[in-house]
Amino acid sequence: MKNSSPDEPSPGRLLATPHSRRAFLKGMGIAAGATVILTSEVSAQDATAPAEQAVKYYGNGPQKISLKINGTEQSVEVEPRTTLLDALREQLHLTGPKEVCDRGSCGCCTVLLDGKAVTSCMMLAMDAQGHEVTTVEGIAKDPKYKAMLEGYYENDGAQCGFCIPGFVVRTAAMLEENPSPSPEEMRKGLSGNICRCGTYTKIFESVAAAAKGGAK
Amino acid sequence: MTINNNVALENNRPRVDIRQKVTGAAKYTADQYPAKLMYARMIRFPYGKGIVESADLDAARAVPGVLEVELDTSKTYEYQGASMGHVAAESLDAIDDAIAALKLKFDYEKPRVRQRQLFRSVPEPNESEKQKLAPVFEKAAAVVEATYETQVQTHSCLEPHGSVADHRGDSAVIWGSTQGTFAYLDGIKDVCGLPPAKITVHNEYVGGGFGSKFGPDKEGTLAARLSKKYKRPCKAMLDRREEHLDGGCRPGSIQYMRMAVDKNGKILGGRMYMASSVGYREGGGGVANVAGRIYDLGTLVRSDTEITLNSQSPRAFRAPGWPQGVFGVESMMDELAAKIKMDPLEFRKINDVSERRKRQLDRGAELIGWKNRKPDGASPGRIKRGIGVASAMWPTWPTVCSAACDIHRDGTVEVRSGVQDIGTGTFTVVTDVAANELGIDRDLVTGKVGNSEYPRGPGSGGSVVSRSVAPAVRKACADAKEQLIKALASHWKTTPSEVTMVDGNFMFGEKKATWKEACSVISGDKITGNGRTETGAEGSSDGSSDCVQFAEVEVDTETGIVRVVKIVAVHSAGQIVNRKTIENQICGGVAQGISYALFEQRILDRNTGGMLNDGFIDYKIAGPVDIPEIIPVLDATEQDTGVRPIGEPATIPTAGAIANAVANAIGARVRSLPITPAKVLAALEEARKGATA
Numbered sequence: 001m002k003n004s005s006p007d008e009p010s011p012g013r014l015l016a017t018p019h020s021r022r023a024f025l026k027g028m029g030i031a032a033g034a035t036v037i038l039t040s041e042v043s044a045q046d047a048t049a050p051a052e053q054a055v056k057y058y059g060n061g062p063q064k065i066s067l068k069i070n071g072t073e074q075s076v077e078v079e080p081r082t083t084l085l086d087a088l089r090e091q092l093h094l095t096g097p098k099e100v101c102d103r104g105s106c107g108c109c110t111v112l113l114d115g116k117a118v119t120s121c122m123m124l125a126m127d128a129q130g131h132e133v134t135t136v137e138g139i140a141k142d143p144k145y146k147a148m149l150e151g152y153y154e155n156d157g158a159q160c161g162f163c164i165p166g167f168v169v170r171t172a173a174m175l176e177e178n179p180s181p182s183p184e185e186m187r188k189g190l191s192g193n194i195c196r197c198g199t200y201t202k203i204f205e206s207v208a209a210a211a212k213g214g215a216k
Numbered sequence: 217m218t219i220n221n222n223v224a225l226e227n228n229r230p231r232v233d234i235r236q237k238v239t240g241a242a243k244y245t246a247d248q249y250p251a252k253l254m255y256a257r258m259i260r261f262p263y264g265k266g267i268v269e270s271a272d273l274d275a276a277r278a279v280p281g282v283l284e285v286e287l288d289t290s291k292t293y294e295y296q297g298a299s300m301g302h303v304a305a306e307s308l309d310a311i312d313d314a315i316a317a318l319k320l321k322f323d324y325e326k327p328r329v330r331q332r333q334l335f336r337s338v339p340e341p342n343e344s345e346k347q348k349l350a351p352v353f354e355k356a357a358a359v360v361e362a363t364y365e366t367q368v369q370t371h372s373c374l375e376p377h378g379s380v381a382d383h384r385g386d387s388a389v390i391w392g393s394t395q396g397t398f399a400y401l402d403g404i405k406d407v408c409g410l411p412p413a414k415i416t417v418h419n420e421y422v423g424g425g426f427g428s429k430f431g432p433d434k435e436g437t438l439a440a441r442l443s444k445k446y447k448r449p450c451k452a453m454l455d456r457r458e459e460h461l462d463g464g465c466r467p468g469s470i471q472y473m474r475m476a477v478d479k480n481g482k483i484l485g486g487r488m489y490m491a492s493s494v495g496y497r498e499g500g501g502g503v504a505n506v507a508g509r510i511y512d513l514g515t516l517v518r519s520d521t522e523i524t525l526n527s528q529s530p531r532a533f534r535a536p537g538w539p540q541g542v543f544g545v546e547s548m549m550d551e552l553a554a555k556i557k558m559d560p561l562e563f564r565k566i567n568d569v570s571e572r573r574k575r576q577l578d579r580g581a582e583l584i585g586w587k588n589r590k591p592d593g594a595s596p597g598r599i600k601r602g603i604g605v606a607s608a609m610w611p612t613w614p615t616v617c618s619a620a621c622d623i624h625r626d627g628t629v630e631v632r633s634g635v636q637d638i639g640t641g642t643f644t645v646v647t648d649v650a651a652n653e654l655g656i657d658r659d660l661v662t663g664k665v666g667n668s669e670y671p672r673g674p675g676s677g678g679s680v681v682s683r684s685v686a687p688a689v690r691k692a693c694a695d696a697k698e699q700l701i702k703a704l705a706s707h708w709k710t711t712p713s714e715v716t717m718v719d720g721n722f723m724f725g726e727k728k729a730t731w732k733e734a735c736s737v738i739s740g741d742k743i744t745g746n747g748r749t750e751t752g753a754e755g756s757s758d759g760s761s762d763c764v765q766f767a768e769v770e771v772d773t774e775t776g777i778v779r780v781v782k783i784v785a786v787h788s789a790g791q792i793v794n795r796k797t798i799e800n801q802i803c804g805g806v807a808q809g810i811s812y813a814l815f816e817q818r819i820l821d822r823n824t825g826g827m828l829n830d831g832f833i834d835y836k837i838a839g840p841v842d843i844p845e846i847i848p849v850l851d852a853t854e855q856d857t858g859v860r861p862i863g864e865p866a867t868i869p870t871a872g873a874i875a876n877a878v879a880n881a882i883g884a885r886v887r888s889l890p891i892t893p894a895k896v897l898a899a900l901e902e903a904r905k906g907a908t909a
Contacts, residue, residue: 079309090308095247096240098423100374101456105832108374140239152238156230156796159804160639161237162374162423168238190840194832196374196424197639198807200843202800 058126067128069094070138078125085109087125088135096136096165107193108166110173111135117173119192136165139172148172151210152203159197167193171207180211225652228795231644232663233637236421244421245393248380250449254283256304256442257311258434259318260458261293264327264526264825265496268293268300268320275317276303281310283446287318294496295527296826297461299434304442304450327526327825331468331493332365334523338472338489345487345517352485352515356476358555359486364471364544365888367817368493371464371533372837375423378453379436383443387414392436393453395425395638396675401668403431407440412668420666422638427532428464429638430675460830464531465818467501468493470523471544475513477552481566485515490541494522495529504541510607511545511567526825527818532677534805535864538608539812539871543889546606546872550879554592560876561586561605573607576764576786576851580605583784583847584766593883593903598773601781602881605766606872610679610865612759615752617684618671621650621692621745623700627732629654631689632664635673635681639804640863641797642681648793649686653693655720656731671746679761679861684752686793686859696745700734707737755791755858762851763787763865765806767873768844771881773900776893778878780810780842783870786849790860795850802848802866809870811838814890 062077069092076091085102088094088111097120100108104122111120112134120133139145148171151157158164167190174181174189181189186207195203236242261268268289276285287301303311328334341349353359373393380391381404388408394400394417401417408415422429432440439452454463470493475486492501501522507513553563561581565574581587589603619633631650637643647663654661664670665685673688674680698712701722705712708724715724722729729737753759768782783806792798815836819828829835871889878896879885884903886895 081309086308089247090249093247093249095243095249098244098246098374100376101832103456103831103833106374136240140241149238153230153234156234156800158231158234158237158639159641159800160374160422160424161233161242162244164237165240168240187840187843194374194837194839195804196372196426196808196837198804198811198838198843199800200807200838200840201803201846202796203840204843 065126065129067125067133068131069133070135070141076125080124080126082125083121084111084123084125084128084133085120088120094135094137098162098165100162106163107170108163110166110169110193112169112173115173115176117170136169139169145172147213148175148210151213152206155202155206155209157199157202157206159199163193163195167195167203171210175211225649226792226795227648229658231641231794231797232647232658233643242421244375244423245378245380245391245419246375246423246453248391248451250380250382252448254304254306254442254446254448254450255308255311256302256438256450256452258299258438258458259287259301259303259315260461261298261300262296262826263322263324264296264329264820265292265294266322266324267291269323270321271318273318275319276314279310279314279317281306282314285314297458297528299462302438324824326823327820329525329527329820329822329825331470331523331525334525335470335491341487341517348515349485349487349517352476355478355484357479358552359474359476360548360551360555361474362548362551362887364473364547366469366540366543367889368468368527369466369533369812369816370460370818370835371426371428371531372459372835373424373426373428373463376454376456376459377429377433377435377463378451379432379439380449380451381439381443382449383408383440383447385447388440389416389418390440391418392432393422394419394429394432395422395636395677396430397634397636397666397668398672399430399675400432400436404436404440407437408444415668417668418666419636422636422666425638425676426534427536427677430677456832457830460818460827460835462528464533465528466533466540467530469503469540469544471503473544473548475548475552477556479556481553481556481558481563483511483514483552483567485513488516488518490518490520492520492522493525495527496524497529498522498524500530502537503544504537506541506545508569509609509611510569511549512569525820527820534808535610535868538864538868539809542606542608542868543872543875546869547875547885547887550604550876551885564605564607568607570609570762572788572851573609573762573764576762576788577605577607579849579851580764580766580784580786583849584768584782586766589880592880595881600771600773600881601768602771602877602879603766603768604873604876604878604880605764606869606876607764608865608868609763610761610861612680612683612753612861613678614750615674615680615684616748616750617673617688617752618746618748619646619673619685619688619692620671621689621696621747622742623696623735623738624742625735625738627660627735629656629661630664631661631692632670633673633685633688634665634668634670635685636666636676638676640676640681640801641794642685644797645682645793646685646689649689650693653690654697655717660731679863679865680752682793683790683859683861684749687749687752687754688747691747691749692745693747694745695747696743699743699745700738703737703739703743704729704734753858755856759860761788761790761861761865763869765869765873767870767877769874769877769881771878771896773882776896778814778891778896780844780874782845782847783873784847784849785866786851787862787865788851788856788860789862790852790856790858792850792852793859798850798862799848801862803846805863805866806846806870807838807843809867810842810874812889813871813874814838814842817890
């Protein structure tokens, strides 16, 4: 044996040393002293904080902040490292957005931020202040999306269903930009999301029906 | 049991739980947040093989919010992701902080990770095998010798494995992401220290299983143990890396074959030597033997072996052994046909053991446009088109399943069985079969599954659930309906045999009662009927499912990129219950097959044993842009009166059909999955060299 006794950099990927974003983001916080959550590079590009937000300083312990979610201001207590997804699920128990990859590569945690689709695992909760966050629960209640949801209902757009809330939110954002996508545009528009059951064929039929139904 | 043929069972309505799934209202195990929840996670070994040299347990235990830390530093760990212990804490953040505070140091050795390097040569056949095979090869018009290879594929269920356990002292409520309600219950009862009747396992919604989620596993027992100890609910879910490392995988394989064929296209026999690459200890391998099930392979001498790797052990993965076995054999089928210059479709029909599948071959050939298929490599231009085919089947075996049916006074019906819906449409099958048997609208029926308090049924393994829950539900409903008719007859002062049901109404002479009116005569709240099947195979006798799939692909000969253009999937699944859900499942099986054929592969680092692609960023599974037009064809006849398997067969032949289509397109064969651009280019290069040599 005696190959190494790694501190860092590690030759393998050390599971037991959390290179998780949770730890990474916390590390950033410590490095900055009093944490300054600016328009962070790790947040989704669309999620630029308003200018007045950029000068607000936070410590690195839990902080009370207010988030506007599905039209209602809600108070949450988050650390600088807390992702928007964790705030939604762990604190508000809004469980439509799912944690699957925790790296922005599956789309299952997709929410709307000011109407644009973002993966909420890739965004800090603090960065969502001052924005309108819409989860699938909000979409489900909004009459504006009735035709889109009907498209999914009528075409059996789910198997195990774990990825579907993410697809639904992504579809809402896609149809907003392009109300009548071609099959190819549809595939590209949904390409940030994956489904392990392989429900894609029925999802395409759902989205096509939604587009035809005039969903926005 | 009588099968109700008065009303067509088949319907085309969406699954009954579609709204809950689309709106995010469906609550999975991962979505459970009971009050006073604590969290637990395992501490995982980061190398292929090695030991823990040091750990600062005191520092980890001192992290605020940490409840306990346990770590076994005495063992040699044999795969990345092996559990060394656990942390329990008030929050996931505290768990991460505790693991960091451990400041773990390790020592590791070079692991066993590459199946091809570890594969010892094909052993010489022994004397009796030689004697057996001698006439086969003497009579042969052609012999093909080839070795096929398949990769390790991880299950990658989107909902991770995990559990939320709430031990309440003299009872327990447990949410488990499991495809086996009762396997879970049986596995957890001793940990809870409670009789099964005092434990309720909930698995109403399960975010995929594919064979990897039966018993409670380490995470389930950990949550139950800690909940009991701390007298509060405990949640233990894996993360994505843990899913890839310890959440299940399909074993890899190396398949050596030497097969002989006569000039008429009849396979004479040959030799197969099959190696499966498994986990750190033997077990869990296996390449399906299709001889006699798909093709008559003549005189066959076959032996199997396993190669151990420093990795997790394989788990059952949707048709264990079959996608890899069919990829190998179907590749060989095309190579044999090519050698005797026979059309691969004709060649299959000569050797197939199923008349039904031969008809399916004709039907699929027409839909894919087989008559336009060009000779191998004859497609012109840079981007070449090809068509390929592969076949499969799925057997059945006796399965015991129970169900109960409550008819309420208000006319509503509740049907329960402790089977589960892992995306397979079980809620819908239970509901639709009940509505059909009772002769009422689906909207009056609530199907209930995924709860250990319901009558016992099988786990979702071997594609047995639909076919066994359907007769159990029928019997339960028939029992309840018989009691209802008895009550109505007594109300009408006649005998039950005088009461008939016409167009959903009960009749006796001039008397008529709608379903709801009939139910109103029930004394008490409800009537309960019970049903049980010992075989799970009522209906027409032949219990197996047959299928063929055709693939059309485009191969870019400059980049090596394969794009699937179209898949035609012809499947028999007995009597169809719900057309939408079954088509959905077939298309899904095809999508998984495409993913297996072209993209997925676990890659372990040869020095550390660490998985290099342990997330969805670099462990690629098929996404929306990779999905072609998929045409599911349900091959159901009037003779098909029983429900038959579909979950597993749907994914078996896809990779073989794609491999054959690629070979047809480019005139060179990739004998290894996944069919990556690099392998396509290498095969083309080899063919070019062969042509000029």
